[in-house]
Amino acid sequence: MQSGKMRKQGLSGKRHTGHAGSHAQRPVTELDVRAGVFRQPVMQTPVLVLNASYEPINICGARRALVLVLKGVARTEEEQGQILHAARMRVAMPSVIRLLEYRRIPHQTRALSRKNILLRDRNSCQYCSVVLTAGELTLDHVVPRSRGGLSTWENLVACCHNCNRRKGNQMLHELTEMRLLREPRPFSLHTSRHIMRMIGSADAAWRKYLYFEATETEEPAA
Numbered sequence: 001m002q003s004g005k006m007r008k009q010g011l012s013g014k015r016h017t018g019h020a021g022s023h024a025q026r027p028v029t030e031l032d033v034r035a036g037v038f039r040q041p042v043m044q045t046p047v048l049v050l051n052a053s054y055e056p057i058n059i060c061g062a063r064r065a066l067v068l069v070l071k072g073v074a075r076t077e078e079e080q081g082q083i084l085h086a087a088r089m090r091v092a093m094p095s096v097i098r099l100l101e102y103r104r105i106p107h108q109t110r111a112l113s114r115k116n117i118l119l120r121d122r123n124s125c126q127y128c129s130v131v132l133t134a135g136e137l138t139l140d141h142v143v144p145r146s147r148g149g150l151s152t153w154e155n156l157v158a159c160c161h162n163c164n165r166r167k168g169n170q171m172l173h174e175l176t177e178m179r180l181l182r183e184p185r186p187f188s189l190h191t192s193r194h195i196m197r198m199i200g201s202a203d204a205a206w207r208k209y210l211y212f213e214a215t216e217t218e219e220p221a222a
């Protein structure tokens with residue numbers, strides 16, 4: 001792509017006079033990444049995505065992060081330390097990227113689903129705290145459906161089959177030996193951030209961005 005090369009060199013104001021011909025490096029483009037010129041497994045590693053305000057908002061794969069950076073939508077804040085090479089191209093892998101334009105994030109971003117309830121409750125029975133696989137857990141209506149309980153974030157919890165049987169159609173206040181580990185809440189950004197913090201605990205470069213919420217207001221503006 002001769003025209004692309006010329007355009008990029010024109011923009012940067014640099015000309016590679018030292019290495020002519022096929023050995024010259026050329027800038028990596030979004031299209032190169034999309035086309036899969038870099039196939040290394042590191043392309044799958046998680047990258048922390050920050051809003052323009054430095055607030056952590058997501059985690060994505062390194063390939064997607066690189067596309068966002070090369071598109072000019074985001075910039076790399078931290079690098080992984082690995083440089084990927086392909087024919088005449090090299091690129092530093094990001095570990096943390098930041099969006100250049102602020103994006104409004106809805107207070108509640110996740111759909112109410114069995115999968116997301118289990119994710120919120122971290123696959124633990126909310127009555128006896130046992131951790132099980134998704135297949136071994138059921139969902140419990142805290143206020144039973146037969147008593148008018150709705151299928152909402154606040155009324156659905158992960159539950160083991162034993163506890164589910166024990167609780168039956170009773171209300172919690174009728175059962176002295178059963179109580180909820182924690183108040184069920186919508187799967188909000190706060191919860192996503194908690195998960196991000198756990199994933200990121202292995203990556204020292206992420207840590208300084210993951211405690212953003214100390215200055216954040218949890219409640220949506222009235």
Ligand SMILES: [Zn+2]
Pocket residue numbers: 125126127128129130159160161162163164
């Ligand atoms: Zn249980």
